[in-house]
Amino acid sequence: MPLMTLVQAINSALAQEMERDERVVILGEDVGLNGGVFRVTDGLQAKFGPDRVIDTPLAESGIMGTAIGLAMAGMRPIPEIQFEGFLGPAYDQLCNHAARYRSRTRGAVTVPMTVRVPWGGGIHAPELHSDSPETIYVHQPGLKVVCPSTPYDAKGLLLSAIRDPDPVVFFEPKRVYRSFKEEVPEEDYTIPIGQAKVLTEGTDLTLVSWGSMVFQCLEALDTLPDDMSVELIDMRSLYPFDTDAIVQSVEKTGRCVIVHEAPKTCGLGAELATVLQERCFLHLKAPVQRVAGFDVMMPYYKLELDYLPNAQKVAQAVGQCLAY
Amino acid sequence: MPVKNVYEARIEHLQILDEEARLDEKLAKWPDGRPVLTDAEVLELYQYMVRCRAVDDLAFKLQRSGRMGTYPQNRGQEAAAVGAGFAAKRGVDYLVPCYRENAALWMHGLPMHYVLLHWMGDERGNQIPDGVCQTPLCIPIGTQMLHATGIAWAFKMRKEARVAITFFGDGATSEGDFHEAMNFASAFQVPCVFFCQNNQWAISVPRESQTASETIAQKAVAYGMPTTQVDGNDLFAVVRASTDAIERARAGGGPSFIEAVTYRLADHTTADDARRYRDAKEVEAWQKRDPLIRLRSYLQARKLWDDAKQAALDDEAKAAATEVVRTAEGIEAPSTDEMFDYTFAAPLPAELELQKRTLQTHSLGQDPAQAGLSAQQA
Ligand SMILES: Cc1ncc(C[n+]2csc(CCOP(=O)(O)OP(=O)(O)O)c2C)c(N)n1
Ligand SMILES: [Mg+2]
Numbered sequence: 001m002p003l004m005t006l007v008q009a010i011n012s013a014l015a016q017e018m019e020r021d022e023r024v025v026i027l028g029e030d031v032g033l034n035g036g037v038f039r040v041t042d043g044l045q046a047k048f049g050p051d052r053v054i055d056t057p058l059a060e061s062g063i064m065g066t067a068i069g070l071a072m073a074g075m076r077p078i079p080e081i082q083f084e085g086f087l088g089p090a091y092d093q094l095c096n097h098a099a100r101y102r103s104r105t106r107g108a109v110t111v112p113m114t115v116r117v118p119w120g121g122g123i124h125a126p127e128l129h130s131d132s133p134e135t136i137y138v139h140q141p142g143l144k145v146v147c148p149s150t151p152y153d154a155k156g157l158l159l160s161a162i163r164d165p166d167p168v169v170f171f172e173p174k175r176v177y178r179s180f181k182e183e184v185p186e187e188d189y190t191i192p193i194g195q196a197k198v199l200t201e202g203t204d205l206t207l208v209s210w211g212s213m214v215f216q217c218l219e220a221l222d223t224l225p226d227d228m229s230v231e232l233i234d235m236r237s238l239y240p241f242d243t244d245a246i247v248q249s250v251e252k253t254g255r256c257v258i259v260h261e262a263p264k265t266c267g268l269g270a271e272l273a274t275v276l277q278e279r280c281f282l283h284l285k286a287p288v289q290r291v292a293g294f295d296v297m298m299p300y301y302k303l304e305l306d307y308l309p310n311a312q313k314v315a316q317a318v319g320q321c322l323a324y
Numbered sequence: 325m326p327v328k329n330v331y332e333a334r335i336e337h338l339q340i341l342d343e344e345a346r347l348d349e350k351l352a353k354w355p356d357g358r359p360v361l362t363d364a365e366v367l368e369l370y371q372y373m374v375r376c377r378a379v380d381d382l383a384f385k386l387q388r389s390g391r392m393g394t395y396p397q398n399r400g401q402e403a404a405a406v407g408a409g410f411a412a413k414r415g416v417d418y419l420v421p422c423y424r425e426n427a428a429l430w431m432h433g434l435p436m437h438y439v440l441l442h443w444m445g446d447e448r449g450n451q452i453p454d455g456v457c458q459t460p461l462c463i464p465i466g467t468q469m470l471h472a473t474g475i476a477w478a479f480k481m482r483k484e485a486r487v488a489i490t491f492f493g494d495g496a497t498s499e500g501d502f503h504e505a506m507n508f509a510s511a512f513q514v515p516c517v518f519f520c521q522n523n524q525w526a527i528s529v530p531r532e533s534q535t536a537s538e539t540i541a542q543k544a545v546a547y548g549m550p551t552t553q554v555d556g557n558d559l560f561a562v563v564r565a566s567t568d569a570i571e572r573a574r575a576g577g578g579p580s581f582i583e584a585v586t587y588r589l590a591d592h593t594t595a596d597d598a599r600r601y602r603d604a605k606e607v608e609a610w611q612k613r614d615p616l617i618r619l620r621s622y623l624q625a626r627k628l629w630d631d632a633k634q635a636a637l638d639d640e641a642k643a644a645a646t647e648v649v650r651t652a653e654g655i656e657a658p659s660t661d662e663m664f665d666y667t668f669a670a671p672l673p674a675e676l677e678l679q680k681r682t683l684q685t686h687s688l689g690q691d692p693a694q695a696g697l698s699a700q701q702a
Contacts, residue, residue, distance in 0.1 A: 034528035057498035127463045287696040299663040301445030
């Protein structure tokens with residue numbers, strides 16, 4: 001099995017699906033000849049031609065809105081928004097149109113498209129290139145949202161997303177793009193949207209995260225005493241999310257710490273914590289804790305690491321939750 | 325019934341100092357005979373451009389040696405920035421930039437190291453000093469033109485003889501906000517000048533793929549706005565067109581559009597590799613049209629400049645650039661309080677105040693008490 005980075009795994013999924021399904025087209029800024037600013041679509045235009053890997057004018061609302069039309073007319077568009085901060089100009093098309101079509105036409109008009117978006121901080125990027133706005137799109141009815149943290153998951157989830165009958169926002173943690181390689185099958189496989197993954201099994205505490213924060217959690221686990229048995233769950237899908245996976249785990253452990261880099265207030269952690277107290281209140285031995293970003297603008301990079309949760313903070317929270 | 329012609333448009337291209345550094349003597353003078361630029365002014369602006377280029381070059385090297393994050397070089401676009409900056413009145417008119425007109429910002433009083441601070445990942449580079457009339461660098465493409473329109477609108481409401489001038493690239497003209505700004509500016513006849521630096525590329529997308537319009541300038545026609553195309557590497561043409569537009573706006577004549585045809589001589593940013601998508605021959609051809617070379621040839625032909633002066637200027641500019649870097653790097657790291665303190669005007673909401681204090685104690689994203697932990701457990 002070949003070893004791939006996150007970038008390569010996504011590229012492989014895109015190539016494979018374009019080969020399999022001629023309705024699939026990629027459109028976005030610099031995705032063609034340049035292969036995207038992160039080179040995620042590298043080589044695809046050479047392979048599939050400029051009619052299927054399309055450099056668009058610089059207009060996110062234009063990209064999103066025309067992708068909606070393409071999808072409505074039977075294509076399978078994969079619009080790329082260059083950085084999560086630039087979902088801003090596309091917000092209206094994504095949330096007020098793509099998300100709503102099926103419902104407002106009672107199923108007559110649908111928008112099967114996958115919006116690929118580099119996401120998150122930690123790479124010393126400029127302003128609006130480091131945010132984690134997933135909650136906004138999780139909160140929007142009609143959108144599915146995924147955020148894989150590993151090459152293997154990225155490929156399987158991307159193939160599911162492209163084949164999904166509804167719009168899916170596919171967040172790609174930039175910090176992980178090239179941070180490591182793992183074995184990724186060359187053949188076709190899918191990972192269902194809505195399934196979390198248990199990374200390490202444990203009995204004392206459940207640690208829940210997604211995106212690049214998963215790696216801060218893993219690092220934290222390495223620093224914990226051996227007698228602390230922590231179960232780490234990578235949500236992977238943010239909407240729909242895997243309620244059963246976290247409930248089952250917390251029923252077992254009775255303790256939970258949720259880690260995300262988005263601002264704390266009304267972050268997805270707030271929802272997960274609520275679900276846990278609704279579903280396993282009597283199992284809880286401690287309040288659910290959050291280690292999250294602060295309720296501030298993602299700072300420019302000199303303060304970026306002060307903003308982002310890290311392994312030490314996670315380990316501290318785990319220790320505190322266990323000691324409660 | 326015969327078909328009537330209901331509208332006709334014409335786009336002029338203004339060039340005064342051509343690629344061979346020949347000056348069109350007639351266009352180099354205003355109708356009243358005054359020169360568009362005196363010799364002393366040309367000399368001063370040329371030296372300024374060289375100094376700006378030196379800072380730009382050094383910024384590039386800083387990035388390469390890991391002392392700065394991503395940086396978008398301004399190389400090749402200095403005549404456009406300096407020309408427009410010269411035409412606007414410092415301390416009166418308002419500059420609303422994107423990120424490729426540093427020279428104009430510096431001319432209007434922004435300390436040079438602020439731009440470096442910004443790209444070194446420090447918001448204090450955006451903390452525009454009092455009395456400097458400009459907005460900070462704008463990273464999201466095409467959004468700032470609406471702000472310029474609003475600023476100009478305020479000037480009009482208050483009957484102030486001031487103008488806003490906004491800078492943006494060729495790519496930015498594809499964003500919806502650009503068109504809304506143009507329409508508002510024109511519908512309300514506000515004193516705003518739209519200055520497009522058409523540098524032929526929006527990262528990897530060439531100007532011809534960006535839009536099917538033959539010129540960018542003609543886009544303004546649809547909004548009923550006076551518009552012109554100029555050679556953006558020709559300081560004289562930029563100054564003349566910008567002065568025209570700015571003074572028309574000041575006199576109540578409403579907004580104007582300028583397309584400055586120029587070229588991005590460097591990669592899009594230090595994170596980019598333009599060799600992937602553009603022809604070296606194209607770059608070479610534009611290198612010959614470098615505005616600094618053109619102006620120097622002009623000055624030398626007029627015996628206002630020579631190699632010795634150039635060597636002295638280069639040394640001085642390099643030393644000054646080094647000093648700018650020293651200033652930027654000498655500023656101590658921002659405190660973590662900074663990321664909270666400017667979220668709102670004081671006082672901060674209680675939750676934010678709590679988060680700020682929690683971070684000061686190097687604790688987690690929430691105050692331990694919020695998780696039901698006693699102070700002792702924390
Ligand atoms: C809204 C938005 N979309 C995408 C980007 C990413 N991006 C940064 S610069 C750029 C190209 C800008 O081209 P142009 O307007 O011609 O300006 P230039 O960089 O050539 O000066 C792009 C796509 C961005 N910063 N903002
Ligand atoms: Mg450009």
